[in-house]
Every structure is written in structure tokens, then in C-alpha cells.
Amino acid sequence: MGMMFQIYGDTSLTQILGWCMVFVGLILLNELGRRTKWGGILLFVIIPIILTIYFILIHVGLFGGAENQEAMYMDGWFHYFKLYAADIGCVGFMMIKYGWGIGKKHWFKAWPFFIVAANILIAVVSDLESFIKGTMAGGMQGGWWASNEGVFLYGGWWNLLNALAGIINILCMTGWWGIYTSKGQKDMLWPDMTFAFILAYDVWNFEYTYLNLPTHSWYCGVALLLAPTFAAAFWNKGGWIQNRANTLAIWCMFTQVLPLFQLSKTFSVMPTVYGGATEAGYSALDLYDSAINVYNNGGDAAKAISDLGITANPTAQGVIAMAAIVINVVVFTAIIKRAIEQKKNPYTNEIWTGTKDFELAMARRED
Numbered sequence: 001m002g003m004m005f006q007i008y009g010d011t012s013l014t015q016i017l018g019w020c021m022v023f024v025g026l027i028l029l030n031e032l033g034r035r036t037k038w039g040g041i042l043l044f045v046i047i048p049i050i051l052t053i054y055f056i057l058i059h060v061g062l063f064g065g066a067e068n069q070e071a072m073y074m075d076g077w078f079h080y081f082k083l084y085a086a087d088i089g090c091v092g093f094m095m096i097k098y099g100w101g102i103g104k105k106h107w108f109k110a111w112p113f114f115i116v117a118a119n120i121l122i123a124v125v126s127d128l129e130s131f132i133k134g135t136m137a138g139g140m141q142g143g144w145w146a147s148n149e150g151v152f153l154y155g156g157w158w159n160l161l162n163a164l165a166g167i168i169n170i171l172c173m174t175g176w177w178g179i180y181t182s183k184g185q186k187d188m189l190w191p192d193m194t195f196a197f198i199l200a201y202d203v204w205n206f207e208y209t210y211l212n213l214p215t216h217s218w219y220c221g222v223a224l225l226l227a228p229t230f231a232a233a234f235w236n237k238g239g240w241i242q243n244r245a246n247t248l249a250i251w252c253m254f255t256q257v258l259p260l261f262q263l264s265k266t267f268s269v270m271p272t273v274y275g276g277a278t279e280a281g282y283s284a285l286d287l288y289d290s291a292i293n294v295y296n297n298g299g300d301a302a303k304a305i306s307d308l309g310i311t312a313n314p315t316a317q318g319v320i321a322m323a324a325i326v327i328n329v330v331v332f333t334a335i336i337k338r339a340i341e342q343k344k345n346p347y348t349n350e351i352w353t354g355t356k357d358f359e360l361a362m363a364r365r366e367d
Contacts, residue, residue, distance in 0.1 A: 009279075011266060055070065072259075079255075085118070089119075097186075112176075112241055116170075131159035152274070158318045169200055176347050176348070188242045189362075203324045209221030227247045263284045263288060
């Protein structure tokens with residue numbers, strides 16, 4: 001982790017504690033949401049409705065209005081989009097596993113593919129935006145720019161590489177129609193989404209957060225990705241995509257209401273791209289204030305960063321981007337090889353039959 005994150009100094013223990021709290025909290029809340037019908041309704045229907053009313057009231061001046069931390073730090077369209085897209089995915093998955101309404105229809109089995117692909121494409125667009133703006137600022141070696149989320153981003157060729165990895169990752173989702181309900185209706189299962197895909201997705205998505213949400217990536221890029229993968233590895237075979245949607249929605253709701261958790265000096269963790277930031281005593285909140293000022297006033301991001309005494313160190317960004325493209329190409333190649341050998345369309349048919357992950361997931365399928 002030392003190559004990717006600056007975890008040392010006076011706040012190192014609270015940084016690790018914060019990560020552990022997020023990781024364990026996401027696992028426990030996911031279990032509440034998946035094991036009980038009312039737990040799922042509470043987390044993904046009732047609470048989002050309450051939060052929507054809360055957000056509206058903030059925007060009409062209540063609960064502190066513009067001074068509320070939600071309005072100050074999480075009022076961009078992207079944050080709302082991710083929250084509601086993740087929650088809509090969760091509700092759709094619940095409809096499938098409980099057989100509610102259109103959840104019983106065969107055509108609705110394509111919903112998991114559609115919602116995951118749409119979210120990946122949004123991330124791909126973000127990577128392409130950073131590639132364009134970074135190269136415009138500093139050429140192919142990369143350059144600084146300030147996003148409307150109040151983050152200094154160092155865009156470059158690594159963004160383009162990761163965007164390509166994201167597109168390939170969509171093609172690595174096989175067996176779109178092989179969606180089932182588990183025994184006891186605890187889970188929606190996608191058995192063909194084995195650990196080959198999960199690994200390819202996790203590496204690509206971590207790099208996406210590391211490049212485009214760098215000051216949040218210790219949490220949304222490490223804890224948030226490992227929580228559903230951990231559950232799928234040990235007790236929820238075939239249920240990874242449900243775990244992923246649940247934990248993403250829970251995390252988005254938490255950060256929308258309490259954004260200062262990952263911005264404040266106590267828990268924020270700086271990636272290594274901000275060379276010298278931790279030694280200088282800067283937190284994510286310090287960089288946010290400078291970045292949003294640059295964005296709002298049209299300033300020079302490179303000069304603002306230099307004035308803070310921070311130097312760009314994109315080494316980890318490049319290394320992880322290369323890993324993401326290689327892993328996704330390898331998985332996609334394996335899919336094509338199996339599809340040819342089995343004479344199957346890998347998207348209308350399940351191609352990982354006979355593998356350990358697939359068979360363990362299918363053993364949980366409701367008859």
C-alpha cells in the first residue's frame with residue numbers, strides 16, 4: 001500500500017481504523033440487506049426516500065441550507081447519480097430474487113447486465129474526460145486539472161488505458177440470462193460471474209477511483225471493493241453483483257450525508273500522486289478548498305498545486321492502469337477461448353460451467 005497511499009504520521013492509526021470501520025460496516029449492513037426482506041426494504045427503499053426528502057429540504061434552506069456539509073461538498077450531479085443508480089440497481093435485484101412484479105419476467109434477467117454496464121460506461125467517460133484535460137494541460141506525460149467535485153486530478157495516458165479496460169470489462173460479463181434466486185430467497189445469483197470477472201472488475205474499478213476520486217479511493221477504492229468480494233469468497237458464492245450493488249448504495253448514502261468523514265484530517269488518506277502532501281500536513285479537505293476555488297474561478301491547477309508544495313507522482317497510476325488492461329484482456333481472451341471450445345454465444349449462454357465457482361453458486365440455486 002505504501003506505493004499507492006501515504007499512510008504514516010500522526011493520523012496513520014485513525015486512517016487504518018477508519019478503513020476497518022468502513023469495511024466491517026459495509027459487510028454487516030450488506031448482510032442485513034440480503035438476509036431479510038424487511039432489511040432490504042429499509043436500506044434500499046425507506047432510507048433513500050427519507051434522504052431524498054432531506055436533500056430537498058436542504059436545498060430550500062432547512063437543516064443549514066447551503067452551509068450543510070451535504071450541500072457544500074456533495075451537491076454535484078455525479079454524486080446524486082451514483083447514489084440513485086446504485087439504489088435502483090439494488091431494488092431491481094430485490095425484484096428478481098423475490099419475484100416482485102416484472103422481476104418474474106424472463107426479459108428482466110438482463111437488468112443486472114444493463115445496470116452494471118451503464119455504471120461502467122459512466123466511469124469510462126470520466127476517464128476519457130481526465131485523459132483529455134490532463135493531456136491538454138501537460139501533454140502525454142500528464143497534467144493537473146480541477147474537477148467540479150473539488151478534486152485536483154492528474155490526467156494522462158493511464159486514464160485512456162483504464163477507459164479501454166472498462167470497455168473490455170463490459171465484454172467480460174457473460175451469461176446475462178443466467179440469473180437465479182438462491183434457496184431461501186437470500187440472494188440473486190449470477191453464477192457465470194466468477195472470480196475471473198470479479199478480479200478484472202476490481203482492478204479496473206480501483207484504478208478508476210484512484211484516478212478520478214483519488215482523495216476518496218482509500219475507502220471507495222479499497223474497502224468498498226473488498227467488502228463484496230470478501231463476502232462472495234467465503235459465504236455468498238454467486239452473489240457478488242448483489243453484494244457490490246448493496247455496499248455501493250450504502251456507501252453512497254453515508255458519504256452523501258457525512259462527506260467530511262473522508263475529507264477531514266482525522267480519516268482522510270492521500271494517494272501518492274500528491275507528492276509531499278502528507279509531509280506538509282495537508283488533508284483532502286485542504287486540497288478540496290484549493291481545487292474548488294480553481295474550478296469556480298478558472299485558475300491554473302498546476303500553479304495551485306505547486307503553490308501548495310505538492311509535486312505530481314503518477315507512477316502508481318500508470319502501473320495499475322497497465323495491470324487493469326492486462327487482466328481484462330486475459331479474462332476476455334479466456335472467455336473467447338471457452339466460447340469457441342463450447343460452441344456457445346458467451347452472452348446468451350453460461351460458459352463457466354464446470355468451474356468451481358460456477359458449480360458452488362449453482363448449488364445454492366432455488367429449485
